[in-house]
Amino acid sequence: xxxxxxxxxxxxxxxxxxxxxxxxxxxxxxxxxxxxxxxxxxxxxxxxxxxxxxxxxxxxxxxxxxxxxxxxxxxxxxxxxxxxxxxxxxxxxxxxxxxxxxxxxxxxxxxxxxxxxxxxxxxxxxxxxxxxxxxxxxxxxxxxxxxxxxxxxxxxxxxxxxxxxxxxxxxxxxxxxxxxxxxxxxxxxxxxxxxx
Amino acid sequence: xxxxxxxxxxxxxxxxxxxxxxxxxxxxxxxxxxxxxxxxxxxxxxxxxxxxxxxxxxxxxxxxxxxxxxxxxxxxxxxxxxxxxxxxxxxxxxxxxxxxxxxxxxxxxxxxxxxxxxxxxxxxxxxxxxxxxxxxxxxxxxxxxxxxxxxxxxxxxxxxxxxxxxxxxxxxxxxxxxxxxxxxxxxxxxxxxxxxxxxxxxxxxxxxxxxxxxxxxxxxxxxxxxxxxxxxxxxxxxxxxxxxxxxxxxxxxxxxxxxxxxxxxxxxxxxxxxxxxxxxxxxxxxxxxxxxxxxxxxxxxxxxxxxxxxxxxxxxxxxxxxxxxxxxxxxxxxxxxxxxxxxxxxxxxxxxxxxxxxxxxxxxxxxxxxxxxxxxxxxxxxxxxxxxxxxxxxxxxxxxxxxxxxxxxxxxxxxxxxxxxxxxxxxxxxxxxxxxxxxxxxxxxxxxxxxxxxxxxxxxxxxxxxxxxxxxxxxxxxxxxxxxxxxxxxxx
Numbered sequence: 270x271x272x273x274x275x276x277x278x279x280x281x282x283x284x285x286x287x288x289x290x291x292x293x294x295x296x297x298x299x300x301x302x303x304x305x306x307x308x309x310x311x312x313x314x315x316x317x318x319x320x321x322x323x324x325x326x327x328x329x330x331x332x333x334x335x336x337x338x339x340x341x342x343x344x345x346x347x348x349x350x351x352x353x354x355x356x357x358x359x360x361x362x363x364x365x366x367x368x369x370x371x372x373x374x375x376x377x378x379x380x381x382x383x384x385x386x387x388x389x390x391x392x393x394x395x396x397x398x399x400x401x402x403x404x405x406x407x408x409x410x411x412x413x414x415x416x417x418x419x420x421x422x423x424x425x426x427x428x429x430x431x432x433x434x435x436x437x438x439x440x441x442x443x444x445x446x447x448x449x450x451x452x453x454x455x456x457x458x459x460x461x462x463x464x465x
Numbered sequence: 466x467x468x469x470x471x472x473x474x475x476x477x478x479x480x481x482x483x484x485x486x487x488x489x490x491x492x493x494x495x496x497x498x499x500x501x502x503x504x505x506x507x508x509x510x511x512x513x514x515x516x517x518x519x520x521x522x523x524x525x526x527x528x529x530x531x532x533x534x535x536x537x538x539x540x541x542x543x544x545x546x547x548x549x550x551x552x553x554x555x556x557x558x559x560x561x562x563x564x565x566x567x568x569x570x571x572x573x574x575x576x577x578x579x580x581x582x583x584x585x586x587x588x589x590x591x592x593x594x595x596x597x598x599x600x601x602x603x604x605x606x607x608x609x610x611x612x613x614x615x616x617x618x619x620x621x622x623x624x625x626x627x628x629x630x631x632x633x634x635x636x637x638x639x640x641x642x643x644x645x646x647x648x649x650x651x652x653x654x655x656x657x658x659x660x661x662x663x664x665x666x667x668x669x670x671x672x673x674x675x676x677x678x679x680x681x682x683x684x685x686x687x688x689x690x691x692x693x694x695x696x697x698x699x700x701x702x703x704x705x706x707x708x709x710x711x712x713x714x715x716x717x718x719x720x721x722x723x724x725x726x727x728x729x730x731x732x733x734x735x736x737x738x739x740x741x742x743x744x745x746x747x748x749x750x751x752x753x754x755x756x757x758x759x760x761x762x763x764x765x766x767x768x769x770x771x772x773x774x775x776x777x778x779x780x781x782x783x784x785x786x787x788x789x790x791x792x793x794x795x796x797x798x799x800x801x802x803x804x805x806x807x808x809x810x811x812x813x814x815x816x817x818x819x820x821x822x823x824x825x826x827x828x829x830x831x832x833x834x835x836x837x838x839x840x841x842x843x844x845x846x847x848x849x850x851x852x853x854x855x856x857x858x859x860x861x862x863x864x865x866x867x868x869x870x871x872x873x874x875x876x877x878x879x880x881x882x883x884x885x886x887x888x889x890x891x892x893x894x895x896x897x898x899x900x901x902x903x904x905x906x907x908x909x910x911x912x913x914x915x916x917x918x919x920x921x922x923x924x925x926x927x928x929x930x931x932x933x934x935x936x937x938x939x940x941x942x943x944x945x946x947x948x949x950x951x952x953x954x955x956x957x
Contacts, residue, residue, distance in 0.1 A: 280799050280800065282776060282799075282800060282801070282802040283776065283780075283802060283804065286776050286777050286780075286802060287780055289777065290777075290780065315826075315827055315829070315830070316827055317827070374704075375901055376466075376704040377704050377706055377708075378901050378902055378903055378926065379901065379902075380828065380829055380872065380902075381708060382829065382872065382873060382903050382926075383708050383709060383710075383711050383751065383903070383926070383927070384708070384709045384711070384751055384956040385706075385707050385708045385709070386707035386709075404709065404956040406781065406782060407708075408782075408829040410828075424707065425705040425706055425707050426704075426705070426706050426707075426708060427704040427705060427706065428705065429705065445782075447780065448780060448781060448782050448804065449780070449781075450746070450780055450781055451780070453780060454780055
């Protein structure tokens with residue numbers, strides 16, 4: 270059973286639809302107690318960092334996420350919230366990984382919207398069966414700087430940034446796998462079936 | 466940061482001076498046109514041309530050659546030196562020069578500067594501040610008795626509406642040393658865009674300028690003396706990106722059926738919305754757009770059901786537009802599974818809706834559709850499916866919606882819609898340059914080549930098309946292969 274965290278900011282519908290398409294049972298979770306009823310957790314993300322952190326705090330989910338040993342997948346904002354600090358709303362984040370979330374400079378159009386090339390640099394179950402380079406769908410104005418320690422894939426937009434990361438049981442993608450066609454569904458299926 | 470190679474001209478030759486001294490000139494080429502063509506082969510932002518004779522003799526001297534360069538190369542050109550009359554300013558601006566750099570005349574005659582700023586705007590009229598010990602120089606740097614402190618002057622011209630200045634430290638110019646970073650920073654801190662000039666001779670210096678957020682760097686002698694390689698410089702300072710151009714089939718829908726009209730009229734049913742959406746998804750469409758073209762009360766309910774069905778079957782982003790005028794309606798559509806909504810008439814009638822919607826749902830979810838007709842050489846915005854003039858000029862409306870928080874602009878030329886005569890490239894180009902959010906081209910796609918033109922000449926980030934896909938004139942796959950072979954970034 271996959272638990273999708275609802276923190277009242279993001280739209281969960283597309284993640285739900287994607288899990289349905291790959292025939293994965295899921296339930297929406299909103300509090301700490303519900304963590305026990307699921308095997309894996311997805312933190313979806315559309316919205317702003319500061320607001321999302323406030324909501325997680327209100328729902329008593331901060332420690333729950335920080336302490337969980339279950340396979341965890343952060344999507345988009347869900348990746349950024351794992352860092353220490355975000356320039357978006359100048360907010361402290363979950364601090365699970367080292368690094369800050371920065372805004373893209375205006376050297377190109379911001380937000381980045383569209384399909385960008387994701388280059389895998391380390392093998393993990395999440396990227397099993399994927400090519401070394403794949404296109405995924407991005408919508409973001411902020412990014413996590415590239416870090417050797419956590420990055421399992423990068424992408425280039427103005428800077429080289431971390432597009433997929435892994436730290437212990439925490440996985441996260443800056444792009445939207447639920448919006449990235451077949452390849453995105455495959456990545457989600459890998460998370461559900463292969464990530465332990 | 467803009468990379469701007471320089472060509473200084475004396476008597477038809479390309480020369481460099483040291484510290485502005487006319488007795489120290491070195492000639493590098495007697496063929497500035499070929500030189501310019503070679504610079505333009507690189508991905509430079511501007512070519513900087515100085516008419517040194519002009520600066521010295523207080524009138525344009527090498528105008529013919531300069532205009533020939535501006536016409537020949539396909540990169541923007543900026544020109545300075547000896548522009549002391551309206552006639553010579555306009556001669557440049559009307560013949561392919563993108564912006565002119567005023568010096569002495571603007572320092573001595575404020576009304577001259579005011580007039581040009583008003584007529585051409587601060588993008589086309591920039592100022593050259595030539596500085597020696599914080600004093601402004603005039604007449605080709607031969608005279609520093611202007612008694613003008615550069616910072617005082619910079620404040621004055623900022624008030625008058627100047628946005629961009631070329632700042633040259635004369636003590637550094639042509640010396641191949643290091644630029645006067647402090648001077649640039651001080652002027653930048655007054656709120657002006659600074660283009661740095663003088664002593665820019667290493668990648669290190671360029672990197673430092675970029676860190677300081679300097680708008681552009683002019684490189685002269687370092688290129689001629691082979692201290693810097695222009696292709697390497699350009700490569701270092703071109704922002705990295707593998708983002709692809711998007712191909713977006715558009716489905717005009719009534720209830721759960723796809724329809725198509727010409728010039729926003731004469732509808733015919735093409736097929737089932739979910740089935741057609743799935744087909745385009747399978748064929749490799751990057752996104753889809755659905756426009757509810759009826760938008761009556763009953764139809765609105767049906768559309769939500771259609772959106773839910775589509776969202777369960779396709780796993781690429783899609784936008785829904787048509788008759789959306791409230792935050793609650795936006796919420797319903799997004800909750801049904803759409804990624805974005807497109808607002809048109811409601812945004813014109815109530816611009817604050819853009820702001821509120823962007824705050825509540827994020828800019829990425831808010832696409833502003835702008836329908837445009839060309840009238841008397843201006844682009845006019847139309848609302849209510851192209852039936853009513855909004856009394857808004859398209860470029861300024863585009864800038865407004867971007868400021869209010871729109872995530873993208875869906876730009877439709879009503880004149881071209883359904884005609885298959887190609888996109889309105891001029892319109893696209895104008896809007897793409899005016900805003901820093903993605904622009905989706907719409908209206909007029911008749912061939913693969915039209916689409917390529919929108920993405921290259923028109924600088925669109927994405928293209929939307931309906932009839933050529935519906936009528937199977939072009940498949941998404943063959944289109945993408947064609948664009949990929951034309952060296953455009955495309956997801957195959």
